[in-house]
Amino acid sequence: MGIYKYAVLGGACALASLLNLCVAAKADDATITVWSQDRDVRPAPNLIADYNKLNTGIKVEYREVPFDDLVNEALRAYSTGQAPDIIAVDNPEHALFASRGAFLDLTDRIAKSTVIKPEVYFPGPLASTMWEGRHYGVPKATNTIALYYNKDMFKAKGLDPDRPPQTWDELVDAARKLTDPAANVYGIAFSAKANEEGTFQFLPWAQMAGASYQNINTDGAVKALDIWKTFIDERLASPDTLTRGQSDSTATFNSGNAAMAISGPWELDRMVAEAKFDWGVALLPVPEEGAERSSSMGDFNWAIFSSTKHPDEAFKVLEYLVSQDHRMFRDFGLLPARTDIPFAETGEPLKDAALKVFLEQLKYAKPRGPHPEWPKISKAIQEAIQAALTGQMSSREALDQAAKKIKVVLG
């Protein structure tokens, strides 16, 4: 068996060396495994295929893990000593691994690196990769949420399509004017679902009003939740907002059943294809003129597991991945998490205009956490949103209860 295997290998090498492909393949080649949820049109598999073509002597193997299984698989693999070398992890879950020493501390390597420079990143994404002042990863890409609006409906209802709502009051006002039950049109679509999406959508509102997850029951946050309640109670948004994710909510905007939608840049390609009307994107409205802006921050971070046997090689692969950040816009329709990459036109005017707004909104994006027990904090916030919106508690009571639960988690 062994002899046969080597014979085949030798044969393959002899053949390949004719084509000049076997030169770099040495006996001590390191193999680096990478896990992410990216499917074929997304960055990870494509960048890795390109890297393998460079024949650096490091072979990279890619495994696609579905989003729902990623953390569980990684935890199981890590606790049984079979973790991959590199993983792309959802940013609120980064701290869970980093705080337990499951990720490699990259601070010293980054300091020496000519490719990875922390200062070029947006502060939000960068903060999500850090734990106690040390670097445990690098942002892979980023996203945030802003307000999509249907310009045709704005015109039809006598609103100025070039002046989207700036403040919460204006937003509620616009939603009231745009809601048209006879035509099956809701004023606004968003997601208050009892999973991470609900937290992702609500936190920016609370943060704009001066609250934070450590301090969620402020007057501002109560006002924010009251406004959400107004949307639901006055049927300015569908009651199914409570059980519908962002993608399904935005689909109602695309089909003309909602006049505004709060969602992220991941919707752009679908919207360009589906929406048969003129639309635009605006920054999230603020509590009042001149108030602090905020938004949430999504997408994944690269990290190296501390259990890797080839930390140097893994870091080299990471450097390559980072060096390709400029391809994020055009090749993959994602926002790089960096300020030093010039915006690349995609050739689709609606999409380009929207991407510029998202880039502006990104400056105010804040990470969720970072905290190793983020899922529990998030759960408390989701429960508050749902308790208030279903009318089982007042916004104040619901957020007080959430604050109490979060306090237990924070210790």
Added chain:
Amino acid sequence: MKGILSSFVDGKGFDISLVALPLTFLLTLSGLPLIYNVLMSFQQVDLFSLGTFWRPFVGLKNYAELFAQPETWPIFANTAVFVVSSIAGQFLIGFGLALFFWTNFPGASWLRGLFLVSWVMPGLVVGAIWSWILSGDFGVLNFLLRESGLTDGNVFWRSDPNYSLWGVILANIWFGTSFNMILLSVGLSAIPTDLYEAAELDGANAWQRFRTITLPMMRSSIGAILALGLIFTLQQFDLFAAITNGGPNNSSNVAQYWAWELSFRQYDFAKGATVSVIMIVFVVLASIVYVRSTRHEVRR
């Protein structure tokens, strides 16, 4: 030596080896995880101690904490409502259909086979379809209710805390009815027809025949189907994941979905195991009913 060998060919040894094989299989694949689960509910389980077997014991702390949470009792109450209503709906409609097809009109067996389509569909597909049917704004169910004049406005089956659990129950009844029907049909066809002929000659009417012949003859079938129904409804997870995610505000959350949520969403594996142990108690009770009701079938 020869004796042992021959006992394997025909005798006790053969019987024992026949039993031992599935028993080993059962113990390793069902028994061990079960014990592991019970053990975990008494331990302090940490994300990073998942791979180890011996973790610090905390006694009943997980149980105490669980019952201190405000959502615990409502969720167990939901589970009871879900199980009882689902089984009642599935059984009554299933029995009705079984009796209907028993009359053996032309094409009855063919139609009965078609009903099984709902049972062979994957739960997540059924859930996705019902999620559309129950959708508030553009759902088919709301359209039917509105057009037939039964309701004025749209009922938000998935998002109204008063209806969300019932939305899932509705889907689950549809899902499980055909299975009930098939098992009950088998029971019905096993009843000898001469019993009915004799009763008819004695002047018993349809209701009397049903009450004094069909029901008593069906006792073991009914016991088995109710016990299986309890197990299947306590296993029902896909519909919750696809339709409501247990929301809004836990109004449609049940123990089995909650156990998963605790373990794999909040990474609180000990609490997830604790909820599972509580469910195991109920499933064991159901299994006892099932075993008892099918036991005399074996003796016959």
